[in-house]
Amino acid sequence: VRPGRKALREIAALKRRRVIIMTVNFDRLVEDGLGTDCRVLYTPQHYEDHLDELRSYAAGDIDSPLPILKLHGSIEDAQSLIATIDTTSAGLHKNVRTALNAILAVSDSPLQWVWVGCSMRDKDMNAWLGGLSGDALDEWWVDPLPGVALDDFFSARRAPTWSQRGLSLEDRLVIDSADGFLRDLAEHLKAY
Numbered sequence: 001v002r003p004g005r006k007a008l009r010e011i012a013a014l015k016r017r018r019v020i021i022m023t024v025n026f027d028r029l030v031e032d033g034l035g036t037d038c039r040v041l042y043t044p045q046h047y048e049d050h051l052d053e054l055r056s057y058a059a060g061d062i063d064s065p066l067p068i069l070k071l072h073g074s075i076e077d078a079q080s081l082i083a084t085i086d087t088t089s090a091g092l093h094k095n096v097r098t099a100l101n102a103i104l105a106v107s108d109s110p111l112q113w114v115w116v117g118c119s120m121r122d123k124d125m126n127a128w129l130g131g132l133s134g135d136a137l138d139e140w141w142v143d144p145l146p147g148v149a150l151d152d153f154f155s156a157r158r159a160p161t162w163s164q165r166g167l168s169l170e171d172r173l174v175i176d177s178a179d180g181f182l183r184d185l186a187e188h189l190k191a192y
Helices: 003-013 044-049 051-058 085-089 094-106 123-130 148-165 178-191
Strands: 021-023 038-041 066-070 111-116 137-142
Touching (some): 003 178, 038 044, 038 051, 044 094, 051 094, 111 178
Parallel strands (some): 038 066, 111 137
């Protein structure tokens, strides 16, 4: 078990956690062996059926199951997979957008949002993000080798408003592996 997965398990077990895990990966690496009550949403119907629970959790009801949002489906259900350029170009399903917007609506603004190992190449996520105001999220990027797609996303979607606040991508970039960052985050949250 990689250090990042162990760290996610530690974070999920914290009593005062207010973490929502989102992934575009299909695998079960996040939820397998998590050791805490979680709700995995990976179909549009899941997002609709559990919207109130997700909204409640985001508003502070930490007794609700830890949400794990699998934005591109799960390997458990081949029909749920969003795995091609055509399907990501179509954008996030309206139920997924509604759920993400509900999280933002009940959270303190700006919502702290950490992208771990995210390339920013997912057209459906970028389209949703592009519709947000520049101050909706307090974004951070964790990547050992950030690439051109992140630079392009930042230049197009964040630089116009962030530069007015004196922020640049370098101010919000953590050059680390997912394992290293999540391990450090778990240690910080346990001490908090």
